[in-house]
Amino acid sequence: MTPTPSQAAALLRAAPIPAALREIAQILHDAGHEAVLVGGAVRDVLLGRPHGDWDLASSATPDEVQELFKKTIPTGIAHGTVTVVHGRGAARVHAEVTTFRGEGRYDDGRRPAEVRFLRDLREDLARRDFTINAFAWNPIREVFTDCFDGLGDLARGVVRAVGDPTQRFQEDGLRAMRAVRLCAVLEYRLDLDTAAAIRGALDVLDKVSRERVHVELFKLLAAARPILGLLPMAETGIWARVLAPLAQEELDAAIQHVERLPRDPVIRLARLLWPLRGDKGKIEKIVDGLKPSRDERARVLALTNPALAALGQARDPAQIRRILARVGRKYAADAAALHAGEWAQAVTIEEAIRGAPLAVGELAIGGDTLLAAGLATPGPQLGKTLAELLEWVLEDPRRNTPEQLLAHLRG
Template sequence: MSNELTSNPAAAISELLNRVAPLANDLGRVFATAGHELALVGGPVRDALLGRTVSDLDFTTDAHPERILEIVDGWADAVWTIGIEFGTIGLRKGDHQIEITTYRSESYDPKSRKPEVAYGTSLTDDLARRDFAVNAMAARLPGHEFVDPYGGLADLRAKTIRTPGRPEDSFGDDPLRMLRAARFASQLGFTVDPAVLAAMTEMAGRIEIISAERVRDELSKLLTGTYPRQGLTLLVDTGLAARVLPELPKLRLEIDEHHRHKDVYEHSLIVLEQAIAQEEDGPDLILRLAALLHDIGKPKTRSFVDGGRVTFHHHEVVGASMSKARLIALRYPKDVVADVSRLVELHLRFHGYGTGEWTDAAVRRYVRDAGSLLPRLHKLTRADCTTRNKRKAAALARTYDNLERRIARLEQEEELAKIRPELDGHEIQQILGLAPGPAVGRAYKFLLDLRLDQGPIGKEAATKALREWWRDQG
């Protein structure tokens, strides 16, 4: 994916439209025949000019939603109206998903989470209400006329994020745009115009009227961008992070000359970048969240001790709880909350490995506790080494290499990922003469711990050990 601006905007637009032709031009002719305007708008135009991959197509029109439905009836393969109250009709044609939105303006009442929508009649006026000038460009259809009334092309050349009008007006209309500015900085690597930066700082408190779900979606897009440090720094510097992810700016712990430790905030950003460098199949939101949040328990657990040392005892446990609470507040899915908080909880476990003193039982438990998160835990643990001491960094890497080799050996010998007790629940009930209930669960856990500690011992030995354990239980 490229971020290099094409030297021929008209050709780039035509190339994009011809690539999805006859769909785009055909749709333009359908609207023109019905007496209405249609234009490709926003992200697809921006990305075409940047030479980026374009998937979804967004169109805008002077036709009202009910009229759009009439026009596309018989042309679209499928239609949905989930966004009709905001003037948007979704449809599918072949392999393409399309959104068509009526020219509009929208604004938020200071105390409301929902925008008030008013329909318009002008493409230029519709572009004025777009979040940023780079998203306020369009191509009329079916003639491919390039429309750029607010200097979006110049901003692409300057790699600048700027609003079409006054940023205060734009952010007043939709405060979420402040987060979008940071998101586009992350995705495109662009800098934010000084006036936009000042407005974000001044109006940061307005973000609190936006729903947690919308904030979450922007944060996820920011984190999975190409330059997340750039976006996160913007959030922290403008005060937005204090409103939506307050644990992040709190990592900027005050450091005095007597008690020195790493800059936890800077360390966390470096860990994020080093985790990203290990990704193999594109952005991994769970890994990136865990890398960013892995040390958020440190401010609450910091303690000063004699000799100028600083400790953060059990910060991984506290951090796991804090991560869970924050991600729940942001309405992340349960599996994301569970996976991220588990990775935060486990991120220090490796440091008990020393130079390889763990028994095979300890290695089995490391694998068992990580479960399906083990590949991510490997990446997070390696990323967490940010020391500038090359010899120390190399020693840590070698030690983790050794642990991974031991895991691979045990995996080959014992199929670690499939570890189960030698006896299942039905067999436990038969041996001990039990009916289903909590006692069977306790017996199962005993056998699982035995399996982790001793490796495969066979059913006969497991049965003997189970009987002895049960006798000891009284």
């Protein structure tokens, strides 16, 4: 149940705000400045969800913040943010304190070219992205502020831009990805005017660093109900810009299937890209564009190998082993999760590969043994012989003993 303003204040009053963070707010308050907690942590407390780091906003300018505290770091001082290091030992916090601000034009679709420092909280909240992120809690005066009916949108389960949605998305292209990510994570729907504004600002999304897009996409894909973010992602045109256009039937099938997969963003991303499996170059371009880690890249490329297409229907254990030998044991569990389709097939796959070698390195003998026994010569012929042995063992893993392998070659 979504709280009323008085209930919201009670929840925030009881929230486990670090003592050192309260002290920072108290010092700012005593110096005549307003200090409020803002952002996602406030929202998550109201929803009874685990919350991340607390963010402080203040009417104090960066210079005034630095004068009040012994240890500060000018983290983003040009945009009004100073990190205050306060407290002792394990209770010490690194709190970002950002001056109330208004913003001018945005040249790069991500950060304002100019920032105006303000003294008014409402003006500061007016430039935030979504109403459910535009709450403020003053822990000293115990005042809860909700200028844009964020509580109403929490009750309705809606992600809605603050003020003019067109302006919000023209300011910061990443807000489009944050909108669909919040829909998935919170299991909310996207406000219609907000969705329309996203469609008109896709060129601004194109300017955003792919590393930031990657973070938002993976958070969406790790959610319990990714479909709630993937559908608006497709409907607003974000999908085609971040991934690749798909035929409607393929798109619908991919989105529906993702919900049945483990909450692993790499496996889920591989399913979204599976319709493109015949074009490795295109998949590589999309994946590389997201700036993944080396491991993430390797997993997605392995899981979109067309050789896996028959895995979901394969019943013959030897066929299953041959299919998975194409991607190797490292990716076998992921491949089973992605392509099994149902629990019974997952069990069939697991039983088929249990104890079975899936690569020449897992054979009971290696190249040195073959050379010493005079059964192969150095060079390509050795590799060919090992590959033939693996194929023979894939048919029946019980053959994987030194004696049987050597006898087979001498046969």
